[in-house]
Amino acid sequence: MTTNSAHGASFRDPSGFLFTRDGVLYRQVNQVYAADYDRLMTSGLYAKLVEAGRLIPHEEVDLAPAAPGAYKILRPERVPFISYPYEWSFGQLRDAALATLSIQKRALKFGMSLKDASAYNIQFYKGKAALIDTLSFETYKPGEPWVAYRQFCQHFLAPLALMATRDVRLGQLLRIYIDGIPLDLVSRLLPGRTRWNLGLSAHIHLHARAQKKYAEAPLAEARRGRTMSQEALLGLVESLQSTVRKLEWNPAGTEWGEYYDHTNYTDAAFEHKKELVAEWVGRVKPRLVWDLGANTGVFARQASGPGTYAVAWDIDPAAVEQNWRRVRQEKEQNILPLVLDLTNPSPAIGWDNRERESFGQRGPADLILALALIHHLAISNNLPFERIAESLAGWGEWLVIEFVPKNDSQIQKLLRSRADIFPNYTREGFEAAFGRFFKIVESRPVRESERWLYLLQKSV
Amino acid sequence: MFLYLDPGSGSFLLQLLIAGLAGIGIAIGASWAKVKRLFSKKKGEPKSDEETDDDE
Structure with missing residues (x-):
């Protein structure tokens, strides 16, 4: 008899899940995700990202599914050691953030978009930050804003801004807030001068205010039918890129540095x-x-x-x-x-x-x-x-x-x-x-x- | 579209707002570029972002 053990963190996304069978890690892709998965594989996006070392490669295997509704079973290459964002140095978190944005830009070129931007989906593989969640892509729908924008800001931009402009130890807040640091808290903790930084001002301070103002508002009401062009979406991603790139922290003055x-x-x-x-x-x-x-x-x-x-x-x-x-x-x-x-x-x-x-x-x-x-x-x-x-x-x-x-x-x-x-x-x-x-x-x-x-x- | 994450109404709205402002910015930028082109002979190299990976 085989035993399947579903991964403890693999429950949020109905697209599929990770499980271990006889010590081997597999990913089940569900029927609901079939079209998106096929698009990832046939559009050339998968090959492009794997070649760039930005996506974990996998093999499709012929294996009995671990649960009903399966479309395919994948055997992903294993990352030698799983680490978490609260264990990364500033530069590692920054590289993981930039990798996520670079993946999103590539995805848009192939008619897809990241449907999540969790820091836990990034791992260090062959010395580079790489996406481990093959099911993070969805077909891009013209006019739609980026679903994962909020998550990106909470998981990446918020801790990076705190570390760079306030204190590098604040990265440890990620250990308390598993879905990224709440933006209202970040906005209060950041130095006042960050309001003069256009990127931080928009993506953190204004973002926190928008969240508060529309906390109770249904999505459709907040949108009022407005759409976002693909150009504008690309512009948003590039704005995040430049905001992240401008954040710096250099190791000096701590106890052990030298x-x-x-x-x-x-x-x-x-x-x-x-x-x-x-x-x-x-x-x-x-x-x-x-x-x-x-x-x-x-x-x-x-x-x-x-x-x-x-x-x-x-x-x-x-x-x-x-x-x-x-x-x-x-x-x-x-x-x-x-x-x-x-x-x-x-x-x-x-x-x-x-x-x-x-x-x-x-x-x-x-x-x-x-x-x-x-x-x-x-x-x-x-x-x-x-x-x-x-x-x-x-x-x-x-x-x-x-x-x-x-x-x-x-x-x-x-x-x-x-x-x-x-x-x-x-x-x-x-x-x-x-x-x-x-x-x-x-x-x-x-x-x-x-x-x-x-x-x-x-x-x- | 199938949203398994809550994108947040405020977060959605902010993107639309930024997009709107950026749109105006791009329009201004484009006309400014036109003006500049009138006065300069050298054409700027078109920037390829194909390989602008984060590994600078």
Whole structure:
């Protein structure tokens, strides 16, 4: 017997849905969407977008449908790691926004239009922002405004404007508002000077007022039979493009942005760490690596390569932004930088908490890198070693972890402003705690330092 | 058209408004371009937006 499990977030659009059968991800296209699907495939739009790396390719397969009303079953290519907009750096969200608009422009040329513009429909695939929802297109109907305009503004323009003009941390509002940030809230939070920006003034401030004024008005009444030419629709999309392009944020002045420039250890120690990581990655041959506290991704990059996809998590949006710029510049395909506060990682959100997965649910990784991280968890966040070891064992099979001794200047800096209530913070205590969840496969002192690197494998 | 999302009445109306204003703008722009063409010899290269992807 086969079991189908419908994806927790795939319920809004009656055009079809995602499901997993025997571990393979499929998309059912329903009869109601048949004409639009055929148009996407035969018009040349699908080929054009796939060629541009802007749409996830799929194969039509001959498979029993998962529910009545099926037209076709597709097997989409899988994205190596699903990430969410509240985990993206400013540049990643901006690229995702521009990708959506570029897709909409292309669609219009082929007589189609995007019927949604959800940030969750974009994923990073082969180093580029790409649309994963094949069912997002509908046949363009002359005269119609853009159905997804509101969603685009809430999901993309609103957080980008807040991040660029107010504070980059406001991107985290996306974690609270799953359908994008309400425009009235954004309008209140944005600095007054944004009213002089024509794009933000129209697409955010005026938009918020229009929403309020016509909140109760039926659509037909608000329209009064008016139509929008295709030229005007294209103009709207281009106006959004130029508004997004003008929004900028540059990584500077945050805590870690230039971390590697003022670390306390020598080049030799740094190089030795890189060597050990390379050696152990070669031994474990992981498919998925999570680098926790990755900073700008030096070690994640070292670990990534053909067959190994590395997710470089860091709390600092500046470090993640720098990492993303590098990915774009070098056209790297096997590394994904993401923002994460490991002491309060992304929760599962949405209906029944099943629409977007938590950090842990997207694991386990084959290998976890936890370099220069332990003291931040154990000392800054008061986490006992056992708790850290237990969680890491849940997130990955193999672990490369660095032990930083208490006399290290980084720790002394952390202890400058607080009492040392950590008598168990010793290498012996560390080994005993981690030994409860992992087997110590190898441990090596890092050259020209008092730090140690461990290769651990999960026991049990 | 089959709307599974609520496009929002206000959002629809705003687009129509922007379209109207842009229409006036384009009309003005077009006549301005005509005026300019009278005074300049060099023709501007027509901009192809086929490849204006976001990867600038």
